[in-house]
Amino acid sequence: MTETMRIVHQETLGGPDVLRLIETERPAPEPTEILVEVRAAGVNPVDWKVRQEGRWLTPPFAVGWDVSGVVAAVAPGESRLSVGDEVYGMPRFPAPAGGYAEYVTGSSRHFALKPKSLDHVAAAALPLAALTAWQALVDIAQVGAGHRVLIHAAAGGVGHLAVQIAKAHGAYVIGTASAAKHEVLHELGADELIDYTVQDFAELVRDVDVVLDLIGGEYEDRSLPTLRPGGLLINVVNPFDVEQTATKAAAVGARGTAVLVAPDHAALERLAALAEEGKLRPLIAATFPLEKAAKAHELGESSRTTGKIVLTT
Incomplete structure (x- = not known):
């Protein structure tokens, strides 16, 4: 050495x-x-x-x-x-x-x-991308069977892993991505995909339990109507704006929070187990x-x- x-x-x-x-x-x-x-x-x-x-x-x-x-x-x-x-x-x-x-x-x-x-x-x-998705969807949202989860930028670094983690926990997964990326996202487990270049997710999606916002900006405001009463909006892009996200969500009868990823060997071990089971690629x-x-x-x-x-x- x-x-x-x-x-x-x-x-x-x-x-x-x-x-x-x-x-x-x-x-x-x-x-x-x-x-x-x-x-x-x-x-x-x-x-x-x-x-x-x-x-x-x-x-x-x-x-x-x-x-x-x-x-x-x-x-x-x-x-x-x-x-x-x-x-x-x-x-x-x-x-x-x-x-x-x-x-x-x-x-x-x-x-x-x-x-x-x-x-x-x-x-x-x-590590960073999968832990972000895990800490948002599993630790915070406690996503489980029957939950409807909307993931923005579903083909991105965090997004494509979030799709698989949500699916592995039994969720119905909706993603936003360009049409060229739909095939691979379906292979990873996405149930429903919206081509944001020609479709408005805010008009097509309702009654979701969790929105994982990986884009920020106007997407945060446009995502609020998609939530069911008491649903949860998770801000990943601007984690220090948690109070603003929570206030906006409360105004429509929902919840809002943010996540800033942290090192976590226990979660890494569980992610490794998913990979070994063929559920995380x-x-x-x-x-x-x-x-x-x-x-x-x-x-x-x-x-x-x-x-x-x-x-x-």
Whole structure:
């Protein structure tokens, strides 16, 4: 194991061109942490939003949270995982983790054993997006058999996983997506699909129990009439606007909340179980080598992909 590593780093905020591949000292795990040799790193919208706007981080920093790889070292106090274990996870979020790198460190409880049925590319596509869907639909909404769930941007990174998670829990799943993406979404379990380019979901959908809003903006207001009395609107795009979402929903006799994803090894284990059962399959839109991280961001920001973009080391 070398003492240095490659990592995608940025000194300033800005477009994809601010991402630079540099060589730096390999990190060492602190007590209760593990060191993971990264084989693949998932790319998420939050990555390019932080890259461009900083959000809660001030440069210089390194973006990226989703990783899949092999445990390379274990610090004192760690007993869950061992050197050689294949793991996947979302370390440190929302603190910087530097996931676009050859090595990362993090609490062992931010990782779980990688699903054996998935390679590292597929596993790296899961953590942030699948945990977002899980925490919204399972932890908050407690979706179950017979529930009607409307998922906006159903073919996106979070959306296509949310479709499968809702379906695995017995829900009737309605999704909004362009017509070209309907076939694959039906294969993933969607029961009803609306082509937002030619159809208005607000006129076609009623009496849903849960709306998972992955678009924001006007979609939040237009989604309110689709809810049954007491139904739940979950805002994923602007999680810090939870009070505004709750107020709007209350005005129509519904409920509103928001979710900001958090590391959760127990949920990762349950997601891995779904993958092993064949009930959760991440779609990979494209892969890029680590040095092409800027190209990966350019593609992601185009909003024309189905599924996830992944970097390989």
